[in-house]
Amino acid sequence: VLQFEDFEPGQVYELGSWEVTEAEILDFARAFDPQPFHVDPDAAARSPFGGLIASGWHSAAIYMRLYVDGILSRAASMGSPGVEELRWLVPVRPGDVVRGRFTVVETSPSSRRPDRGTVIALCELLNQRGEVAVSFRARGFFGRGVPG
């Protein structure tokens, strides 16, 4: 089990990849972000984006899934209080194959709770051309001294 003391500034974890389909973009956007350029391919083609793009919250959620599968599913995760500087830099489009990258920026043990610490990481979702499509700085709590 990955825990607080296993993370060190500078470490880079390459997470897995995810093929983004048009059906998935439409499903997410119809539920949570029904703007024309997310739910209507024709309107999207006429928009400044020139075609359908994924909701920014969808692309962030895809990063989250890659992060859970690649790190949190084998870590003593204790949740997150939030993220900074969430940036939607390059649209995510149908057919894109995106992948995640998690870079440890800073670690700090909790001064009040000896059983945990905070890991600050740069989280990036890259597309098949190596462009960073989404990035943010996340703060996560991890257990310390967890047996096993």
Add this chain to the structure above:
Amino acid sequence: VLQFEDFEPGQVYELGSWEVTEAEILDFARAFDPQPFHVDPDAAARSPFGGLIASGWHSAAIYMRLYVDGILSRAASMGSPGVEELRWLVPVRPGDVVRGRFTVVETSPSSRRPDRGTVIALCELLNQRGEVAVSFRARGFFGRGVPG
């Protein structure tokens, strides 16, 4: 159509409300954030959260839907480059009835593109007890001088 010049610092838009069901929390989390406290009611009960809680990305997405229905669906929206200070302050749990609040913080016309401007807003998702569960500062682009 709401456009850039309709937004003024200090304006408060009360958005609609949304009842969060356990089924919806499980569906979102199974797809995007399958941590035990989001997908497994028993494991969640034994976790520090004391029960099932919605993924933070799910609660942000719920805000987005309320924002689209309450504002963007009748606005000349041109997308968003990102958000600052996304905070998950109070867990969102099954049965919660959440509502959105959009407070205009700052507006600035684009210096390069006369057809648009940026609106910075404080976005808050409140629960039925009036607690702010999620908050963030969003930057959005809106058209200026749009006919109609």
